[in-house]
Amino acid sequence: MTRSDAIETVRSPPLAFSLAALVGLATWALGSGSVATAPADAPAAAAMLAITLFCIVLWILTPVPPSYTGLIGIGLIAVTASTDLALSGFQKPATWLIGFGLLMGEATRRSGLATEAGRLIATRSVSDAVASDPVRTYRRLLLALSLGAHALALLVPSALVRILVVAPLLRETGSLFDSREARVGIYLGPLFATFYGSSGILTADLPNIIITGFGQSIADHTVSWSEWWLHMYPIMGITRVLLVVAVIYFLFRPSPDSSVDLPAADGSGDGGAVLGTTERRMLAFLLVGALVWATDFVHGFHPVVGAVVVVVLAFLPGIGVVDFDGVGGDVDFSILFFIAAVFAIGDGLTESGFTDEAATHLLEFVPTDAPLAVILACVFFITFGLAFLMEGLAVASVLTPILIPYVEAAGLPFTPVLMAEAMALSSYFFPYQSAVLIVILAEGDVETRELIRTTVACSVATILLLLPLQFGLFELLY
Numbered sequence: 277m278t279r280s281d282a283i284e285t286v287r288s289p290p291l292a293f294s295l296a297a298l299v300g301l302a303t304w305a306l307g308s309g310s311v312a313t314a315p316a317d318a319p320a321a322a323a324m325l326a327i328t329l330f331c332i333v334l335w336i337l338t339p340v341p342p343s344y345t346g347l348i349g350i351g352l353i354a355v356t357a358s359t360d361l362a363l364s365g366f367q368k369p370a371t372w373l374i375g376f377g378l379l380m381g382e383a384t385r386r387s388g389l390a391t392e393a394g395r396l397i398a399t400r401s402v403s404d405a406v407a408s409d410p411v412r413t414y415r416r417l418l419l420a421l422s423l424g425a426h427a428l429a430l431l432v433p434s435a436l437v438r439i440l441v442v443a444p445l446l447r448e449t450g451s452l453f454d455s456r457e458a459r460v461g462i463y464l465g466p467l468f469a470t471f472y473g474s475s476g477i478l479t480a481d482l483p484n485i486i487i488t489g490f491g492q493s494i495a496d497h498t499v500s501w502s503e504w505w506l507h508m509y510p511i512m513g514i515t516r517v518l519l520v521v522a523v524i525y526f527l528f529r530p531s532p533d534s535s536v537d538l539p540a541a542d543g544s545g546d547g548g549a550v551l552g553t554t555e556r557r558m559l560a561f562l563l564v565g566a567l568v569w570a571t572d573f574v575h576g577f578h579p580v581v582g583a584v585v586v587v588v589l590a591f592l593p594g595i596g597v598v599d600f601d602g603v604g605g606d607v608d609f610s611i612l613f614f615i616a617a618v619f620a621i622g623d624g625l626t627e628s629g630f631t632d633e634a635a636t637h638l639l640e641f642v643p644t645d646a647p648l649a650v651i652l653a654c655v656f657f658i659t660f661g662l663a664f665l666m667e668g669l670a671v672a673s674v675l676t677p678i679l680i681p682y683v684e685a686a687g688l689p690f691t692p693v694l695m696a697e698a699m700a701l702s703s704y705f706f707p708y709q710s711a712v713l714i715v716i717l718a719e720g721d722v723e724t725r726e727l728i729r730t731t732v733a734c735s736v737a738t739i740l741l742l743l744p745l746q747f748g749l750f751e752l753l754y
Contacts, residue, residue: 292339300330321628323356328621328665335708338724342707342717343610346617353620364623365616369580370436374615374715376583377440378607381719383590387558387597390444392551397421397449402538410536414458414529417449418465419521425466426473426517429480434579435712437569438470441562443719454535461528463721464730468524469517471712472734475702476513478504483672483701487694490676497690507753508695511746516738523733558597561589611718618708622670631674635662639678644686648754649747651688652696656743659700668701668710692750703735
């Protein structure tokens, strides 16, 4: 039996469900009497941890769609805990940001804006000299789109929103290639660039904002935008984006004998590069949403408000560009069960006291008398480990209030410790760990295995190549 055959055997539904059930039952049996959960409700913590690991096994092996596993998880939480807890994920703004984002993407596609914008970028990024070479064309488009998507981080504060806005355009641009490898690379490269590069900009992702917000409210420690930029952006911002582009190019690129069908650059015929009335209206609606997102420091609205504004305008009769007829058949809303289950699991682990206990015990292993780089590495990997059990935002919300008093008591510098935690929350392996990865999967343009392979490669490359440089910089500065 080959290695691929063995993997497919493990992924078969009967074996995968049996393995998940075995892991869950063993966890429940061992955890019910665990000393580690003694201060909390041990049976409740054990049950939640068992459900968590059961779902994680299925989400990694994917014998069934992730949404179906999420539905099972919601049912198990309802039976073992309460229906209120089981359905708590549907009350999260992030869940509905994804839902409205799917409608935004559908409106962008139906209006023709994604197609025309993709053609415009393609004709402006690739010269006639390389247009006939699919590999060189792909390389130029990959870099240009990735840098452009990363630049959006300065305007749109939520990585999740940026993914939802850019995904339709990338889908259409990738369709210019007949190679699936090129289509996947053009799709994942810019999305990962705007996601992974967000750790270098304070306002570019929600975990950064949550972590620094706790630092100010608990310890009265303020990290300015410029301080974050100077400390993080050179390595974990632009350098990380270029690293992601290199990883994507290594994993996905067209063969020289493939073909690419670039549109004409003069706006004539099939390759028109001039936006029509409908496309311009849709672009205007997106700019209105971007204005709402970019001014959140003034009004304090959650990013879901901007998405609602865009959807209302795009589907408004007489003004909008599309209608609701057929939307239910074209948009797969089942992904909401996936994200709702992820959030419900995070809430359940928090309510049972498991996460508090786990974070506190893990922090005891941090050697406070060691060099700063070693301490930061410990904080990074503790955060990284907790993210295997909970969605990233939940980890930031649970770990940071415990981490800050610990750092204060140990006399450690706040800024690099908080930044180490933020770096860990932009380094994931599996989709269930981040709402951003979930929504990339929800778009349906890449397979789960392709997404996991790329995520693991980008995270491992970051840990091995960039993390030592970043921690070395902190050693010099502090």
